[in-house]
Amino acid sequence: MVTATKTLLKVKDLYAQFTGFGGARVVRAIDGINFSLDQGETMGLVGESGCGKTTTCHAIFRLLPPAGRIVSGSIEFDGQDLMQVSDGEMRNIRGRDMGMILQDPMASLDPLFTIMDQVAEPAHHHRGIRGGTLRERVVDLLRSVRIPSPEVRMREFPHQMSGGMRQRIVGAISLSGGPKLIVADEPTTNLDVTIQLQYLNLLRDLQQETGVSLIFVTHNLGIVAKMCDKVAVMYAGKIVEQGSVRDIYNNPRHPYTQALIQSIPRLGNKDPLYVIPGQPPNLAELPTGCAFHPRCPFATEKCINEEPPYVSFGDGQESKCWLSVEDAKNG
Amino acid sequence: MKTFIAKRLLSSLVTLLVLSMIIFALVRASGNPAELLYEYPGAREEDIARQTAAWGLDKSWPEQYVSFVWNIARFDYGQSFQYGTSVRSLYFDRLPNSLLLAFWAFLISMVIGIPLGIMSAVKVDSWWDSVGKTFALLGLSVPSFFVALLLVLLFGVKLEWLPFLGKAEGFFDWQHLILPSLALGWFFSGAMLRLTRSSMLEVLGSEYIKLCRLKGLPETVVIVKHALKNSFIPVLTLAAVNLVVMINVAVVVEVVFSWPGIGRLLYDGLINRDFPLVQGVVVMAGVMIVGTNFVVDVLYGYLDPRIRLTR
Structure with missing residues (x-):
């Protein structure tokens, strides 16, 4: 570079x-x-x-x-x-x-909210993205961190994911905004x-x-x-x-x-x-x-x-x- | 979900069975109620024996216990020794009064305890927190009879603002309700405050709250959406058990204010060695606590997806 x-x-x-x-x-x-x-x-x-x-x-x-x-x-x-x-x-x-990825993927996600909800938050709050566009953005983000079948997985909760997947989701969150x-x-x-x-x-x-x-x-x-x-x-x-x-x-x-x-x-x-x-x-x-x-x-x-x-x-x-x-x- | 309900029902039944054994033995440890007749002049040995037999207390304990449990299974708590009427009708006569008092006390404990607990946790080690901690300490350590007497003295005797004895006719008798529900709610608000605070503190220190802040979420979203929901499970449990306790065993407050509720019924039963009455009230309280815990367990599922999906 x-x-x-x-x-x-x-x-x-x-x-x-x-x-x-x-x-x-x-x-x-x-x-x-x-x-x-x-x-x-x-x-x-x-x-x-x-x-x-x-x-x-x-x-x-x-x-x-x-x-x-x-x-x-x-x-x-x-x-x-x-x-x-x-x-x-x-x-x-x-x-x-700026986004941050923390050390412990098992503790970084709120257990009570769906993946969709948590990945969407920065885009929603900082970029004002709403509704269908927001959903598409979450799917794109999850696809970019290689979560298989993101449309399905985004409706699931953190405890249904493995540690590696959770850390990839934290990655998606850091990119969301x-x-x-x-x-x-x-x-x-x-x-x-x-x-x-x-x-x-x-x-x-x-x-x-x-x-x-x-x-x-x-x-x-x-x-x-x-x-x-x-x-x-x-x-x-x-x-x-x-x-x-x-x-x-x-x-x-x-x-x-x-x-x-x-x-x-x-x-x-x-x-x-x-x-x-x-x-x-x-x-x-x-x-x-x-x-x-x-x-x-x-x-x-x-x-x-x-x-x-x-x-x-x-x-x-x-x-x-x-x-x-x-x-x-x-x- | 079906096996979960079946399991919970079974363990509830076992709990109630153990409770019935304990209360059965405990009331009998207080002595033979017929002997209270000695207080009457001219009571003779054979009068006592006749009365003991009439109440069925001359039979062996296992025999008495079996008939006690058999009757409970048919929702028959027997005849009260002192009133001569059925315990069930006594209980249900008093229940509305207790429900009324418990409802307001419960509301007071929630309205004071939960917001103060949240404030204490969010502004930890601040002025707010000191107020919260002091309040919780007072609520938990000042006995409710003392608070009740102070309230009576101040608002009833000195200021003469509010009535403090008994209950007037009519369901919406708010004046007689204020002091007893304050005295009863006081203690429970302290417990609610402390639990809300510690639960909130634990959640606020977690990694996912840290990540929420790093995401740049507004503080209200962090607190209300993420922290509050996560810290609510233990609070919900305590609240439910508190409610049952307030309905059934608000003994001290009901006695001080002469409130015609279940707590006072229980007190009367205890003083007069009224076995069926005491047993009946305690078993009803047990049924309510077990039932409430059951409902709360089902409610958890709505609050926490981890619990919902493992069933």
């Missing part, structure tokens, strides 16, 4: 935090992240559990849980800053211009392995047909290689490295990215699987300096005391590590 593309989403210096115990405890779930996404592009958001991936997704929708709050930063989406629009306008943007961006928060984590690949292929086909941009959250780097144009690796609420998929895989700059790639299981490899030592840090009590230093094999005195800056490389790759500072100096 080298053609003249327009930037759809630009997140700048975004900070979000959760407060608990009457403000006594502050968790900085998103700690100054920057990224941008072009139209039709797919970005993978990678990282361990609790590193802020899901919070980032919800922040884009401006729908954090009650204890959470976006502190500062801007989210430019389709030419307007989402931090400046009114609540009512933001509600219209959700579902109409005709969005420009879809955020998929680990959409295949709760699916059978055999269904996972099917679902990923479906998402990619849908993206090619509709030209939506996709943010794909996962902790599976294999999926990223298959699905994405670019990757952002998150650690402790920060993006520690980002760049094109090719650069990140062939030339990972950050030790965390290197460790992640090393820990992908490979077929035929008899060596024990590499694991990153230690646990992801507690976001309420972050280590000093670089948050990754306690687990980093290359950590130096400097890493413990000073936070590394972002270092850009010529090809759009960006890394937040003291080693990268050296790399950049040496060319």
Whole structure:
């Protein structure tokens, strides 16, 4: 995708935090992240559990849980800053211009309403589509996510569907309002392995047909290689490295990215699987300096005391590590 | 659906049989009613024995139980010991009064409990929620006789706005109804509020509500269409059981306000060891509860497609 593309989403210096115990405890779930996404592009958001991936997704929708709050930063989406629009306008943007696919297909659908009803809702509320046209639209959407005999299945209820089918229906819901961006928060984590690949292929086909941009959250780097144009690796609420998929895989700059790639299981490899030592840090009590230093094999005195800056490389790759500072100096 | 109904009917019958055994044994544990005759001067040993035999209490328990159940099966609850008339006619004489009181109390409990419960859940941890929680706590922990007496004291004695004893002639006697239905509805509104709140909270925290919000649905649609319908099943069950309880065992409130309902009938029966009366009222209450649960179970089917289709 080298053609003249327009930037759809630009997140700048975004900070979000959760407060608990009457403000006594502050968790900085998103700690100054920057990224941008072009139209039709797919970005993978990678990282361990609790590193802020899901919070980032919800922040884009401006729908954090009650204890959470976006502190500062801007989210430019389709030419307007989402931090400046009114609540009512933001509600219209959700579902109409951006759709979300959640992790658990078994829990994502309301058990008391038909598939038809739930798939139709965004089109009905945001696009004002009614009656027969609406029914046709639902049938088209269900057909596009490959639900067999959609005219019959749309009158059924979620409990009559398998997990894979439900997740495809959630996909249809996310497309229902005709969005420009879809955020998929680990959409295949709760699916059978055999269904996972099917679902990923479906998402990619849908993206090619509709030209939506996709943010794909996962902790599976294999999926990223298959699905994405670019990757952002998150650690402790920060993006520690980002760049094109090719650069990140062939030339990972950050030790965390290197460790992640090393820990992908490979077929035929008899060596024990590499694991990153230690646990992801507690976001309420972050280590000093670089948050990754306690687990980093290359950590130096400097890493413990000073936070590394972002270092850009010529090809759009960006890394937040003291080693990268050296790399950049040496060319 | 047919097997479902058959199964439910069978389990209902078993429930009622167990209930009849328990109440049969319990009333007899209170002692021989004929011995109450000792209170009369000049009552002799043989008078007591004669009265015991006349009520059929000299037979063995199994014999008494079999005839009790056999009579129930023919809708005959026997003769009241104290009134000498049939328990069935006593019960049905009082039933309209109890229905009237229960209906208004039920309405009050729903009108207060459900909206407040919804507000508490939607605006959780806010000022609304504090009001709701306080109300629920008071409703559940302040005994209804205390509330009843306070109401009598305030509106009946001090302000003299409303009558508080008995019931006037005529079906639409609203003045005598207000205080007892408030006192009775008070307790149940607390329970309704708490259940509505917790049920709503659980649903509001679910993934599908999250997805509804991510779809950009207006908040009223999220709450009224999706959350309310999902949280209604437990509330419906409680409401149905509450209604039966209010009809049959509003003992305290009916006694305080001298309301001529079934609760007071039951109280009279208990005080005077009137076995057939107590047994009859309790079995009727059991039949109503079992029957209501049966109806509610069928209603679930309309509310929840998962239940409808597995039958």
